[in-house]
Amino acid sequence: MKIFLLLFLFFIAFSVNAQQFLQYNTGTLYDSFENPAQRAFTPDSSRQFSFNFFIPNFSSTGYLAGRAQNSIHSLIANGTYNSSQLVAGSRNLNSVNVAANSYWFMLKFYNRLDGDQEFGISAQTKVEGRGSITDGTFLLLDSYKNFDNASFNNDLFNDKAQVQSYHQLSLTYRQKVSSTVAFGVKLSTLLGTYYNKVAIDHSSFSVQNDSSQAKLNLQGKYQSSYIGQYRKRDILGLKNPGAAVSFGIQAQLENGLLLQGNLRDLGFIRWSSSSGTFDFSQTETIRNIENTLDNDSKILTAADDITSRSGVQHSFFSATDGKAELAISKKYNIATPDFYYTPTVIASKSLFYNGLTAAFVNHFNYKSFWFTALASYNDDRVWNSGAQLMIKSPNAEFFIGSEQLFKSAHFFNKSNTVYASSGISAFIGFSAKFGRFIEHPANASYIPMGEEKGFFSRMWLRIFKRSNY
Numbered sequence: 001m002k003i004f005l006l007l008f009l010f011f012i013a014f015s016v017n018a019q020q021f022l023q024y025n026t027g028t029l030y031d032s033f034e035n036p037a038q039r040a041f042t043p044d045s046s047r048q049f050s051f052n053f054f055i056p057n058f059s060s061t062g063y064l065a066g067r068a069q070n071s072i073h074s075l076i077a078n079g080t081y082n083s084s085q086l087v088a089g090s091r092n093l094n095s096v097n098v099a100a101n102s103y104w105f106m107l108k109f110y111n112r113l114d115g116d117q118e119f120g121i122s123a124q125t126k127v128e129g130r131g132s133i134t135d136g137t138f139l140l141l142d143s144y145k146n147f148d149n150a151s152f153n154n155d156l157f158n159d160k161a162q163v164q165s166y167h168q169l170s171l172t173y174r175q176k177v178s179s180t181v182a183f184g185v186k187l188s189t190l191l192g193t194y195y196n197k198v199a200i201d202h203s204s205f206s207v208q209n210d211s212s213q214a215k216l217n218l219q220g221k222y223q224s225s226y227i228g229q230y231r232k233r234d235i236l237g238l239k240n241p242g243a244a245v246s247f248g249i250q251a252q253l254e255n256g257l258l259l260q261g262n263l264r265d266l267g268f269i270r271w272s273s274s275s276g277t278f279d280f281s282q283t284e285t286i287r288n289i290e291n292t293l294d295n296d297s298k299i300l301t302a303a304d305d306i307t308s309r310s311g312v313q314h315s316f317f318s319a320t321d322g323k324a325e326l327a328i329s330k331k332y333n334i335a336t337p338d339f340y341y342t343p344t345v346i347a348s349k350s351l352f353y354n355g356l357t358a359a360f361v362n363h364f365n366y367k368s369f370w371f372t373a374l375a376s377y378n379d380d381r382v383w384n385s386g387a388q389l390m391i392k393s394p395n396a397e398f399f400i401g402s403e404q405l406f407k408s409a410h411f412f413n414k415s416n417t418v419y420a421s422s423g424i425s426a427f428i429g430f431s432a433k434f435g436r437f438i439e440h441p442a443n444a445s446y447i448p449m450g451e452e453k454g455f456f457s458r459m460w461l462r463i464f465k466r467s468n469y
Helices: 002-013 029-034 068-078 135-142 232-236 295-307 405-410 455-464
Strands: 047-051 057-065 093-112 117-134 160-176 181-207 213-224 241-252 257-271 276-287 311-313 316-319 323-330 339-350 356-366 369-378 383-393 396-402 421-423 427-437
Touching: 029 057, 029 093, 029 117, 029 160, 029 427, 057 068, 068 135, 068 421, 093 135, 093 160, 093 427, 117 135, 160 241, 160 257, 160 455, 181 232, 181 257, 181 316, 213 295, 276 295, 383 405, 396 405, 405 421
Parallel strands: none
Antiparallel strands: 047 093, 047 427, 057 093, 057 421, 057 427, 093 117, 117 160, 160 181, 181 213, 181 241, 213 276, 241 257, 257 316, 257 323, 276 311, 323 339, 339 356, 356 369, 369 383, 383 396, 396 427
């Protein structure tokens, strides 16, 4: 049902959820595509090509904050929908936020020592969703009898929710323009596969005294990328083109601090002329509500009918969830020559939507073994804690973890503990390098080195008028 897009969002949140922070400053192939100024190769240690060998590198994050998350937790853990925490007649909001990111194909190669130049190509699929859902909406999923049926219940279902998915085909370029500064760029073609957005500004619901029929009124706007049947070929997204760009800069300061700034996935999608917008303001009468076992389903069907009227078929644009991020880190050697600790502080802000997150990432690595701990907090007042295990050599890497470690652990717990928010998250990735070793001239049998400096180096030298590279 269109009016209950929130359910689609929620089950995305707990089945295909997008990791954002634990890979920062790891130097994996995944990290280098997400943060284009990050290097993926180490001269004199790495081979020239890095590839995921068509093994998906999947990352995820998602949460539900508010009273409703305890009802959903009870349904999943115990098989019963407990709505006792929800408040009837209230406009208490529940926040849903999800993001999924799966790289199906990643290939990057080291071009030449002059400028530490790296080129890459990738294919990925992303899902982005967010919503603010009232307690009244979740109460309706239990029973319409939770409401005061003798009078109109106003603004019970004033929900806002949006979800979109798309494929992203990208080219990346990274160059070290000086001994301390590196730039990176990622240019992407987007293919939109699904878009749905609903905003209910006013709503009311009542049941007549004899309980034989109910009236539902909804006012708002609904947008969808498809009017009619969603066909198998639509999953390719060929008729919904778009574009996106990412920029990154990385600077090593004299005091050892590493600064990294990113503008990530600034883009748009043009949804085709088979899309549509529905401005609705209707009242639907639901008859014989007391005589059927599926009375709640009849209410949902009525809501679906209301939002499907008065539509205009046309193309429209939507923005991707572009982010501005700033990270500060420093690497410390602890106890033994092979043991390092790298704390990283990250601030991330969504540019076109609400969303501000601060994260503290702690990398501990001994030789090829890495352990990472995460603490983060966002403007929905949701705390997250995560962990990552990784085995990383110069020519191979495997990592697994969760950005919501404790939430994921207690999500299926059958206890009646009341939590502030719920979520479940997991990510996993693999890549390996092959080809010639990248070697400096002093000990190299082959040097992948060109005659001219790259574009960013020439620009850097012109701006700062430096005579030496």
